[in-house]
Amino acid sequence: MIHNSHSPLNSYKNTPILNRSSRTTQHYQSLSLLYLSFSVYSMVRQACCRKEEMNRGTWTEEEDRILKTYIQDHGEGKWKSLPKRAGLKRCGKSCRLRWLNYLRPDIKRGNITPDEEDLIIRLHNLLGNRWSLIAKRLPGRTDNEIKNYWNTCLRKKLKHDHDLIESKPSIIVRTKAPRCTTKLSFCSNKCIKENNATNTTEEAIVPTVSSEAASSDQTQQENWWDLLGSLDTYFDFDDWIPICGDNSAFDQEKCNW
C-alpha cells in the first residue's frame, strides 16, 4: 500500500475520561487517584521525548532522506540522541523503527513468496509470535512485515484449518528462559562451549521446548522431531544437541531419549 507521505496524522485526540455532567464524587476520587498515580509514574519514568515538539505519523521523503544520509555517514545506534544530531524532529524510537523496517538497504521489497510463506507458517508453529526470531530466518524481511502478514493474510488463510491445528499437540519453542516453564532445551555445542568459557547467555537461538513437547509421550516427541527435520534447511542442526535437565537422558548416537 502506498501512503500519502504528506498527509498529517490526525490522531491522538484528548479523550475525556468522563463527561463533566456525569461525574460524581466517586468519579473525582478515582480521577484524583489516577492523577496521583500519573504524577508518581512521571517522576519515575521520563518520557522518551517531548511529544508536542515531535513530528509524528507518516514519514516524509525529506525525513527519510535525512535519516538515511545520517546513518550512512555515522552508522546505526545511539537512537535517542540521533534525531537531534541528524536534525530530525522525531523521537529516537521512531527513527530506529523507520530505519529497520523501511530504509535499511537490505530490505526485501515485494510480496511474500510461497516459500517464505511456508517458512513463516512452520516457524510460527515452532516459535509462536516471536516475530523478530522468525524474521531473522527470512533475509530482508522485517518482524513488523511478518507480523502484519500473519495477522492479515495467514491467520485467515489458516483459520479453516483451525480444527486440524487444534487437534495437533502444541509444540512452541520458547527462547527466553524466564518466560517459559520447560523441561527440555536445545543448545548448540558451540554455544555450550562459549557459555562455559564466558558464563554469559548466548543471544543466538537457544530454544527451549514447551513442557508439552517434553512429555514422555512418544507421538509428541516424534512430532517434534518431524518439525525439526522439516526445518533443517534453515537451521544448521549438525551443531545442535538437545539437553534435558541432565543430558544423560538423551542418546546422541541414536538421536533419541
Next chain:
DNA sequence: AAGGCTATCAACCGCTTTCTA
C-alpha cells in the same frame, strides 16, 4: 457519485531485556 465497510501496513505505545557505568 457517495458513503460504508474491510484489508493492509506503517507507526506508535508500553513493557521487557540488555547494556553500561
Next chain:
DNA sequence: TTAGAAAGCGGTTGATAGCCT
C-alpha cells in the same frame, strides 16, 4: 551489585486504498 539508559519486542492503532452497495 545496582540503577539508569538504550535497545528490542510484540500488541495495537489509525490512515489510506479499494471494493461494494
